[in-house]
Amino acid sequence: QVQLQESGxxxxxxxxxxxxxxxxxxxxxxxxxxxxxWIRQPAGKGLEWLGRIYTSGNTIxxxxxxxxxxxxxxxxxxxxxxxxxSVTAADTAVYYCARAISGTDAFDIWxxxxxxxxxx
Amino acid sequence: DIxxxxxxxxxxxxxxxxxxxxxxxxxxxxxWLAWYQQKPGTAPKLLIYPASxxxxxVPSRFSGSGSGTDFTLTISSLQPEDFAxxxxxxxxxxxxxxxxxxxxxxx
Numbered sequence: 001q002v003q004l005q006e007s008g009x010x011x012x013x014x015x016x017x018x019x020x021x022x023x024x025x026x027x028x029x030x031x032x033x034x035x036x037x038w039i040r041q042p043a044g045k046g047l048e049w050l051g052r053i054y055t056s057g058n059t060i061x062x063x064x065x066x067x068x069x070x071x072x073x074x075x076x077x078x079x080x081x082x083x084x085x086s087v088t089a090a091d092t093a094v095y096y097c098a099r100a101i102s103g104t105d106a107f108d109i110w111x112x113x114x115x116x117x118x119x120x
Numbered sequence: 121d122i123x124x125x126x127x128x129x130x131x132x133x134x135x136x137x138x139x140x141x142x143x144x145x146x147x148x149x150x151x152w153l154a155w156y157q158q159k160p161g162t163a164p165k166l167l168i169y170p171a172s173x174x175x176x177x178v179p180s181r182f183s184g185s186g187s188g189t190d191f192t193l194t195i196s197s198l199q200p201e202d203f204a205x206x207x208x209x210x211x212x213x214x215x216x217x218x219x220x221x222x223x224x225x226x227x
Contacts, residue, residue, distance in 0.1 A: 047164065047207060049216040062215040063121075096163055105211030106154035108175070110163035 002027040004097050004111035012118050018084040022097030022111055029078045030055055035100040038082045040093040053080055087118045122146050122210050126219035132227040137198045141222045143191045143208035152212040155184055155193045159204045
């Protein structure tokens with residue numbers, strides 16, 4: 001049973017970089033059958049897709065965040081990561097990592113989510 | 121970007137009721153639509169993808185229909201565990217976008 005687990009600081013100062021990691025257990029991140037995604041949800045609000053990394057290492061990002069977001073993968077650790085630069089209070093949210101099956105863009109497995117607050 | 125609009129934003133219903141939630145895309149997305157259920161403090165759960173295909177383990181009282189721009193999620197007979205927020209999501213083109221959610225509350 002594949003599971004995803006987010007980790008990282010729960011508090012980030014404005015203008016700094018938010019860094020999160022998603023650890024994949026129960027399966028290999030290198031399997032070509034899946035895409036690996038980051039999604040966030042501000043408190044009481046809807047879901048926003050941030051971007052994706054393929055097992056090839058190719059990435060695609062949401063245009064609204066493209067200049068600030070980087071997603072990378074470490075296959076040796078079975079992890080993928082999110083970096084979001086120049087954060088503001090508007091970036092305060094629960095951040096989820098999620099898997100999509102190759103050939104689809106629906107998210108079948110999600111991490112439990114991690115709350116990140118941007119505040120000085 | 122493709123805008124996804126759900127209606128209603130919230131609905132109150134009783135156990136045993138039939139409930140329908142609508143999702144409209146700002147442009148045609150064929151059948152590339154997913155539905156999720158989210159309970160407070162938990163991650164969303166994939167219910168249906170593509171538009172009318174129930175995911176494994178999802179009760180048969182859930183059903184989805186539609187194609188192009190108009191889609192519906194129907195719960196045929198509400199159970200206590202169905203009270204949650206439901207989101208639609210288009211999987212047609214990037215960026216991937218979600219509806220604003222429909223909160224299903226107990227009457």
